[in-house]
Amino acid sequence: AKIAALKGISQHARFNGNPHAHVKKSHKRARPYVEVSDDEFDVKKSGKLKESSSKSSHGSPNAAGPKARKKARLSLTSASPSKTSIEEQRKQLPIASGKDALMKQIRENDVTVLIGETGSGKTTQVPQYLLESGIAGKGTIAVTQPRRVAATSLAARVATEQNVSVGSLVGYSVRFNEAYSDDTRIKYVTDGMLVRELLGDPLLSRYSVVIVDEAHERTLRTDLLIANLKTIQKKRNAPSDAKGKGSAAKLNPLKIIIMSATLDADKFSSFYNGAKILYVQGRQHPVMIYHAAVSQSDYVDAAMRTFFQIHTDRPPGDVLIFLPGQEDIESLDKAIKLYANRLPKDSMGVLVCLMYAALPPAQQSKIFAPAPSGMRKCILATNIAETSITIPGIKYVIDTGKCKEKRYVARDSGAGFDTLLTRDITKSSAMQRAGRAGREGSGFCFRLYTEDAYNAMPTSAEPEIRRCTLTSSLLQLKCLGQDLEELDFMDKPDQETIASALKTLYLLGALDNKKTLTKLGREMASFPLEPNLARAVVASKEFGCTSEILDIISVLSSSSKLFFDTTDEREAAAEARRKFRHRSGDHMTVLNVVRAYAEVAAAEGKGARRDWCRRQYLNDRCLVEAMDIRAQLRTVCERTQIDWRVSCGDDEQPVLRSLVRGLVQHAAFLQPDGSYKQVMGPSVVKIHPGSSLCDKKVPAIIYDELIYTSHIYARGVSAIPRSYIGEVPVLNRKSN
Numbered sequence: 001a002k003i004a005a006l007k008g009i010s011q012h013a014r015f016n017g018n019p020h021a022h023v024k025k026s027h028k029r030a031r032p033y034v035e036v037s038d039d040e041f042d043v044k045k046s047g048k049l050k051e052s053s054s055k056s057s058h059g060s061p062n063a064a065g066p067k068a069r070k071k072a073r074l075s076l077t078s079a080s081p082s083k084t085s086i087e088e089q090r091k092q093l094p095i096a097s098g099k100d101a102l103m104k105q106i107r108e109n110d111v112t113v114l115i116g117e118t119g120s121g122k123t124t125q126v127p128q129y130l131l132e133s134g135i136a137g138k139g140t141i142a143v144t145q146p147r148r149v150a151a152t153s154l155a156a157r158v159a160t161e162q163n164v165s166v167g168s169l170v171g172y173s174v175r176f177n178e179a180y181s182d183d184t185r186i187k188y189v190t191d192g193m194l195v196r197e198l199l200g201d202p203l204l205s206r207y208s209v210v211i212v213d214e215a216h217e218r219t220l221r222t223d224l225l226i227a228n229l230k231t232i233q234k235k236r237n238a239p240s241d242a243k244g245k246g247s248a249a250k251l252n253p254l255k256i257i258i259m260s261a262t263l264d265a266d267k268f269s270s271f272y273n274g275a276k277i278l279y280v281q282g283r284q285h286p287v288m289i290y291h292a293a294v295s296q297s298d299y300v301d302a303a304m305r306t307f308f309q310i311h312t313d314r315p316p317g318d319v320l321i322f323l324p325g326q327e328d329i330e331s332l333d334k335a336i337k338l339y340a341n342r343l344p345k346d347s348m349g350v351l352v353c354l355m356y357a358a359l360p361p362a363q364q365s366k367i368f369a370p371a372p373s374g375m376r377k378c379i380l381a382t383n384i385a386e387t388s389i390t391i392p393g394i395k396y397v398i399d400t401g402k403c404k405e406k407r408y409v410a411r412d413s414g415a416g417f418d419t420l421l422t423r424d425i426t427k428s429s430a431m432q433r434a435g436r437a438g439r440e441g442s443g444f445c446f447r448l449y450t451e452d453a454y455n456a457m458p459t460s461a462e463p464e465i466r467r468c469t470l471t472s473s474l475l476q477l478k479c480l481g482q483d484l485e486e487l488d489f490m491d492k493p494d495q496e497t498i499a500s501a502l503k504t505l506y507l508l509g510a511l512d513n514k515k516t517l518t519k520l521g522r523e524m525a526s527f528p529l530e531p532n533l534a535r536a537v538v539a540s541k542e543f544g545c546t547s548e549i550l551d552i553i554s555v556l557s558s559s560s561k562l563f564f565d566t567t568d569e570r571e572a573a574a575e576a577r578r579k580f581r582h583r584s585g586d587h588m589t590v591l592n593v594v595r596a597y598a599e600v601a602a603a604e605g606k607g608a609r610r611d612w613c614r615r616q617y618l619n620d621r622c623l624v625e626a627m628d629i630r631a632q633l634r635t636v637c638e639r640t641q642i643d644w645r646v647s648c649g650d651d652e653q654p655v656l657r658s659l660v661r662g663l664v665q666h667a668a669f670l671q672p673d674g675s676y677k678q679v680m681g682p683s684v685v686k687i688h689p690g691s692s693l694c695d696k697k698v699p700a701i702i703y704d705e706l707i708y709t710s711h712i713y714a715r716g717v718s719a720i721p722r723s724y725i726g727e728v729p730v731l732n733r734k735s736n
């Protein structure tokens, strides 16, 4: 019966040619993968805090012998989380037995670097310890996360542990969404939000402790924060007599804690002048790693086959599948559900849960709840589940070996931009992913790539500051009176990338020709938006169309797409979409959708609204999020004295003019041969097939972004008169 079920899968999955028969073949041979040593994950006793200074070379953390392994296994049986109260769960975390030693070190040191296995309790426990031990004093504890979904779900967990509701003692603040009050003492924030807070509170004076979590990810915002915290601490912790009775005497001191799941701690420590490094040893049971025998061209299909092989062959235990992004997660979700229904009646059920950055908070809690008995939980996640979020119950990991990475694409013209690329992961990620299978007992990791591919992976990722656009950061730093060139960074940004950011900000009018911040630049920085979109909002004041621009930009800023890429009912979807189409292109089309949606939303309930979206082939989730974003942007408008109610009615010209101010570097003119050439760059671009202007020949276009596939495609396109480009003030000035 099992084999038959598998055969059914391979037939119905609509993947022809079947180049990846390894799963089926292996079914007979029972050795699907190349087995490798499990030494890497054969770790260690729990609960001891080991200490090291940055100078000493700390040995391998995995050096524990067989004795330690036995101990770890024993502790597994004594710690069954489902049966224990939250208080007991807390006490059983590996970090708990090191609590006193840890607090002693933090009390004595201004900066501490804390390293520990994922799941040992760093992120949830350390802030609570700081509060309980009084180290945080009267100030708030900020805990930064690179991702929004981690910040909100951690706040929910810690609020539960403290037996309070989110937004009171424990809160969070992420872009376009927050829950905190004056009582909040532990605040989970995205690194980006804390950088934004610098604009209003340059010394972060309301925080007594800042914990930079997941520091190993080295996001651009984390690096900005690490650099700024160094200067802030110098100011706040200066001996009070150093500046006489000046204002320094009144400043409350700041503690900095850098937390990381990987061992690459020396760099953080030496950046903070040899800060103390502390280790908390987590529980890690042996994980058996298998590699694919041949490389897989379709990792979603391979993941599905591997999942059902586990499901039909292996004992109970949940499965965690790592995929690069939301689209792959959604298509695998569909495929697994489809084939789970065809399993023989007597087989175990499958409960699929999803985890990715754009997941609404209400759906997050599902992944933490244990599967009902007789069900196997299958979690489809992005690299968020590598270290940011620990999901209990995982025994099997399937690793596609892929992730999405933001990367800056430089252009000769200097008009570079970031794009999300699906890439191979690093060795460090591969290890973290496999490690997720060994949290509660020995586990298994199936890598959908060959051992050679693993060996060819780079050890760890390059920090974002070396590979992303710096435009938005440069603008924020300018507002703080700082400069990218001068700030003390762990890794210095590239000169070329800085030059490109300067050029963009100049073209947007945020900097003048002496690289000085303008009033306009400061106004733009108050919006939690990329500078080009912020520019369009500010321009809308001049053109009298703020209401329209906010409608459009809210959708563009949403984390999911408005239109589904439907493969099934393509005709019907196109038909439904035609109603919203505006002759000028995609931006006004988006506006038409938002207007229609707002009407339905005002007239009918939530259910009807969702129904309507389904009938129109629109993504309800995108629109719900967009409405939240719009509300936030309206608040910012009120603060900056921009009247968001001002509307231009049905006239598209003011809207397009405002957009051109922001998208001036994203403009292209029609060439005699019918192609479009960038106005400020050398590339020839095509209009994306998904655009309402596809195949149209218009004199000039602006676009939201470029997609690199077989061609360079412009996505989110509107037709504009060429003269609009000439109206951009900076360009005007030049020609005068």
Ligand code: CDP
Residues within 6 Å of the ligand: 093, 116, 117, 118, 119, 120, 121, 122, 123, 124, 125, 153, 154, 156, 157, 368, 387, 388, 389, 390, 391, 392
């Ligand atoms: O930060 P670190 O990886 O060291 O661990 P943590 O995030 O503090 O997680 C400690 C424990 O809390 C883990 O065993 C998680 O499973 C649990 N936890 C949870 O049950 N629900 C959450 N939303 C977050 C954590």
Ligand code: MG
Residues within 6 Å of the ligand: 119, 122, 123, 124, 213, 387, 388
């Ligand atoms: Mg953590």
